[in-house]
Amino acid sequence: MKLIGTAFLISFFLVCKGQTETNEIKKLVDSAISLKIEHIIKFATTPELKKRFLSDIYLIDEKDLPYLYSGTRYNVEFVFRNFKSRKNRNEVKKKITAWKIFTSLEANQFKVSIALLIIYYKKRAFWYLRDQVTEFAFEYNCERKKWEKIEAKSSRAK
16 A cells, blocks of 8 residues: 555656646746747837737747747737648638747757748648747756746848
């Protein structure tokens, strides 16, 4: 009986610890998205430009699935639909704008890259045109026991 109880406590601890790490990753990705939004708001000079760059944007992860942004600070109209489903193909044929999120862990740095993509459907295939990539780097501070942003850089497609 003690063995079952011990196994239960160990599995419970592992599940809780894994959930905490997943939540930390989500917070880092959400903060990178918020930083990108702040950057656009700062440099878009007119309300028309802000609307053009921050409305009807598909937010997708590395597997082209919708990413649910949980930030509430900005009123941004992200689209949370699977653009690859048959019922959305007509919209994709007209071209859609998406932010695709890539994550990586290198040594003690967690990097979040957000690629601005133009996606369209033609000849039974999805086509991706990359316009810009913004990369955010976070580093874990052991003394403060939290992640801190250390770098942000953008690059345009050539």
